[in-house]
Amino acid sequence: MKIDITDIIERDGAVKRFKMNVDKLDNHKTGGGMSIVNLLGDIHIEGEIYSNEGILNVTARIFGQLEAKCYRCLKKIVEPFSVDMDETFEHANSSESLDSYKYSGRILDITQAVIDSIYLNIPDRILCEPECKGLCPECGSNLNEKRCGCRKQSDENKGFSALRDLFKE
Ligand SMILES: [Zn+2]
Ligand SMILES: [Zn+2]
Structure with a gap:
């Protein structure tokens, strides 16, 4: 140049x-x-x-x-x-x-x-689109492409609710 x-x-x-x-x-x-x-x-x-x-x-x-x-x-x-x-x-x-x-x-x-x-x-954090949902921290699925269901599963985690019940007493 x-x-x-x-x-x-x-x-x-x-x-x-x-x-x-x-x-x-x-x-x-x-x-x-x-x-x-x-x-x-x-x-x-x-x-x-x-x-x-x-x-x-x-x-x-x-x-x-x-x-x-x-x-x-x-x-x-x-x-x-x-x-x-x-x-x-x-x-x-x-x-x-x-x-x-x-x-x-x-x-x-x-x-x-x-x-x-x-x-x-050039920004060092470039996104594919402003609303990009990223990757599931549990299974690594691309959340823009599919719903893997991991989040739902952890909400229903029985071990966690059992622990929560324990603290209520
Ligand atoms: Zn993206
Ligand atoms: Zn997942």
């Missing part, structure tokens, strides 16, 4: 618009351990770079498709996503701020910023 910034780098106030398609971002792991989300296919990015005093501000919208497992029932979900990115890049020789991305030369590489923006903005 490299952009030639020759035409804006030494021009304060200059803006460069860009559009790109990227593949091979799938199965990328985030820094924070195992990811539950996979990116599928191409990622499409549209945005602009604003140059001012050697600092580059990149605002963009990132589109793609993701594959995840429902947080409650573990069903596989494939759905489109779009996230916004707003990041600052400073020259590698500058030491003004430590929390911005760096660039050097006349090429701006936004790969890491794009990956970070995606993983920071």
Whole structure:
């Protein structure tokens, strides 16, 4: 994800618009351990770079498709996503701020910023549908697909009612 910034780098106030398609971002792991989300296919990015005093501000919208497992029932979900990115890049020789991305030369590489923006903005508890009933804690059945009857059975549990009777006395 490299952009030639020759035409804006030494021009304060200059803006460069860009559009790109990227593949091979799938199965990328985030820094924070195992990811539950996979990116599928191409990622499409549209945005602009604003140059001012050697600092580059990149605002963009990132589109793609993701594959995840429902947080409650573990069903596989494939759905489109779009996230916004707003990041600052400073020259590698500058030491003004430590929390911005760096660039050097006349090429701006936004790969890491794009990956970070995606993983920071995608919710980590994705549901197959807002009303997902999840899995039965007793037998593991998917409660969206069938009623297993476990809950009913435990309500009628004789051992429990016997114990309850004991405490009444
Ligand atoms: Zn679900
Ligand atoms: Zn059950």
